[in-house]
Amino acid sequence: xxxxxxxxxxxxxxxxxxxxxxxxxxxxxxxxxxxxxxxxxxxxxxxxxxxxxxxxxxxxxxxxxxxxxxxxxxxxxxxxxxxxxxxxxxxxxxxxxxxxxxxxxxxxxxxxxxxxxxxxxxxxxxxxxxxxxxxxxxxxxxxxxxxxxxxxxxxxxxxxxxxxxxxxxxxxxxxxxxxxxxxxxxxxxxxxxxxxxxxxxxxxxxxxxxxxxxxxxxxxxxxxxxxxxxxxxxxxxxxxxxxxxxxxxxxxxxxxxxxxxxxxxxxxxxxxxxxxxxxxxxxxxxxxx
Amino acid sequence: xxxxxxxxxxxxxxxxxxxxxxxxxxxxxxxxxxxxxxxxxxxxxxxxxxxxxxxxxxxxxxxxxxxxxxxxxxxxxxxxxxxxxxxxxxxxxxxxxxxxxxxxxxxxxxxxxxxxxxxxxxxxxxxxxxxxxxxxxxxxxxxxxxxxxxxxxxxxxxxxxxxxxxxxxxxxxxxxxxxxxxxxxxxxxxxxxxxxxxxxxxxxxxxxxxxxxxxxxxxxxxxxxxxxxxxxxxxxxxxxxxxxxxxxxxxxxxxxxxxxxxxxxxxxxxxxxxxxxxxxxxxxxxxxxxxxxx
Numbered sequence: 001x002x003x004x005x006x007x008x009x010x011x012x013x014x015x016x017x018x019x020x021x022x023x024x025x026x027x028x029x030x031x032x033x034x035x036x037x038x039x040x041x042x043x044x045x046x047x048x049x050x051x052x053x054x055x056x057x058x059x060x061x062x063x064x065x066x067x068x069x070x071x072x073x074x075x076x077x078x079x080x081x082x083x084x085x086x087x088x089x090x091x092x093x094x095x096x097x098x099x100x101x102x103x104x105x106x107x108x109x110x111x112x113x114x115x116x117x118x119x120x121x122x123x124x125x126x127x128x129x130x131x132x133x134x135x136x137x138x139x140x141x142x143x144x145x146x147x148x149x150x151x152x153x154x155x156x157x158x159x160x161x162x163x164x165x166x167x168x169x170x171x172x173x174x175x176x177x178x179x180x181x182x183x184x185x186x187x188x189x190x191x192x193x194x195x196x197x198x199x200x201x202x203x204x205x206x207x208x209x210x211x212x213x214x215x216x217x218x219x220x221x222x223x224x225x226x227x228x229x230x231x232x233x234x235x236x237x238x239x240x241x242x243x244x245x246x247x248x249x250x251x252x253x254x255x256x257x258x259x260x261x262x263x264x265x266x267x268x269x270x271x272x273x274x275x276x277x278x279x280x281x282x283x284x285x286x287x288x289x
Numbered sequence: 290x291x292x293x294x295x296x297x298x299x300x301x302x303x304x305x306x307x308x309x310x311x312x313x314x315x316x317x318x319x320x321x322x323x324x325x326x327x328x329x330x331x332x333x334x335x336x337x338x339x340x341x342x343x344x345x346x347x348x349x350x351x352x353x354x355x356x357x358x359x360x361x362x363x364x365x366x367x368x369x370x371x372x373x374x375x376x377x378x379x380x381x382x383x384x385x386x387x388x389x390x391x392x393x394x395x396x397x398x399x400x401x402x403x404x405x406x407x408x409x410x411x412x413x414x415x416x417x418x419x420x421x422x423x424x425x426x427x428x429x430x431x432x433x434x435x436x437x438x439x440x441x442x443x444x445x446x447x448x449x450x451x452x453x454x455x456x457x458x459x460x461x462x463x464x465x466x467x468x469x470x471x472x473x474x475x476x477x478x479x480x481x482x483x484x485x486x487x488x489x490x491x492x493x494x495x496x497x498x499x500x501x502x503x504x505x506x507x508x509x510x511x512x513x514x515x516x517x518x519x520x521x522x523x524x525x526x527x528x529x530x531x532x533x534x535x536x537x538x539x540x541x542x543x544x545x546x547x548x549x550x551x552x553x554x555x556x557x558x559x560x561x562x563x564x565x566x567x568x569x570x571x572x573x574x575x576x577x578x579x580x581x582x583x
Binding site for chain 1: 350351352353354421424425428434435436437515519520521522523531533540541542543544545546547548549550552
């Protein structure tokens with residue numbers, strides 16, 4: 001009697017544990033998020049998602065901002081530019097981070113664009129390549145597949161292998177916009193899913209060319225000059241180097257309260273001057289209009 | 290009275306445990322069906338924007354210009370899988386014959402866990418080895434430009450499917466009744482003749498099951514494939530041309546593709562195609578399996 005009672009208790013407990021485990025995944029977040037803290041100046045939550053290229057910049061912004069405003073919680077997730085624009089359009093997050101301007105499908109969602117940073121791109125090649133400067137025209141030729149051998153642009157007789165990003169990538173969209181200006185990329189290219197993978201592919205494949213966000217380019221590859229201009233932050237500020245996009249933070253309607261404060265903080269001189277250049281981006285404020 | 294009570298409790302207890310099992314079984318069924326339902330619903334929505342003929346029979350993939358031809362991905366998946374089977378089956382089958390019929394018992398006891406170890410290696414490690422070791426080798430041995438492509442992917446997949454082929458074929462070979470083997474030997478056949486004329490044909494359904502299971506594994510493999518195939522959205526034209534598979538294209542594009550757009554839906558449709566291919570393979574295995582005992 002006693003024994004069977006115990007057994008039953010065990011079974012009930014077991015069932016409870018199993019079902020708790022099964023359902024623990026749901027709803028946990030809401031509980032954590034809804035615990036409000038005492039008010040001082042600003043309070044609330046700021047949620048952002050989107051571009052992974054902007055993540056390294058926004059993480060320090062989040063930390064510094066939360067230190068200044070103790071009652072504000074900032075959540076920043078990745079997911080990609082389109083995820084960000086999608087989620088802010090649906091109202092799932094307060095801020096959608098993106099490397100690209102709004103595509104047409106998003107134009108009617110009332111999103112407001114905040115350009116927070118300039119993201120420069122560089123063209124990189126494998127180290128065995130003898131060419132160190134390409135004209136825009138030559139790069140367009142390579143990207144569209146009209147130029148397929150390095151000897152056509154003054155190098156040795158070696159096939160050109162284009163390694164770059166997927167069709168859904170913000171980086172690719174930026175290059176298509178500012179370099180190709182509407183022409184189509186050749187499909188005859190190897191596609192990698194991140195800046196790091198492109199870098200590795202170009203570094204290990206003879207005759208390879210690709211593009212990455214400037215902060216990613218390291219000693220394993222050769223950075224090309226464009227139209228005789230060597231890449232530098234100053235060259236972009238002076239308007240001599242044209243391959244860059246903007247880091248956008250989109251909000252649905254004009255931002256208010258903590259969301260506005262956070263975007264203002266990211267765009268403030270204090271933050272822009274301290275972090276932006278250190279991370280290889282360029283402050284928007286320095287751009288000549 | 291007291292005894293009756295205990296008996297009653299036991300019956301109730303019994304019933305509740307049964308409910309628990311039913312609940313678990315139901316949950317499993319619900320999960321798999323909701324996955325199929327979700328992928329199917331999302332995938333089939335593609336056809337509101339794209340005609341099935343365009344999706345399945347053209348190879349121009351450029352969603353930004355509203356071109357949704359997925360033939361190159363389907364072809365890539367099929368070609369890579371078949372090439373992997375062509376490389377992997379002889380290796381795996383001979384290995385299974387060796388382990389089942391030839392190897393001394395002690396060696397067999399070492400080899401079995403070694404084969405199982407293959408499964409424990411994460412696919413990203415296979416991909417990484419392919420990328421850093423195999424690709425440069427292929428580049429220098431065959432004088433090709435890039436090294437990425439069908440061949441390197443198939444070699445890696447062949448290695449990844451080996452444990453499936455070996456262990457299931459070995460079970461099938463072990464399951465061949467001993468008297469068959471003995472009769473063959475008694476009739477004067479050599480051991481080798483016995484193996485390839487009697488044992489292997491008798492085990493054929495099991496071996497076929499192994500191959501189909503291996504195909505299912507190969508066609509669904511994502512990470513390792515994505516790292517070495519080159520992900521070029523073009524039809525596979527040879528062993529050394531980079532191409533794309535259904536899985537590699539899904540993983541490359543899903544991160545930045547708006548959910549619910551024609552583009553996002555078409556990725557789900559690719560997942561649905563994979564799901565259907567796998568389903569057909571499982572049905573095929575069931576047919577092969579039932580034939581064995583009839």
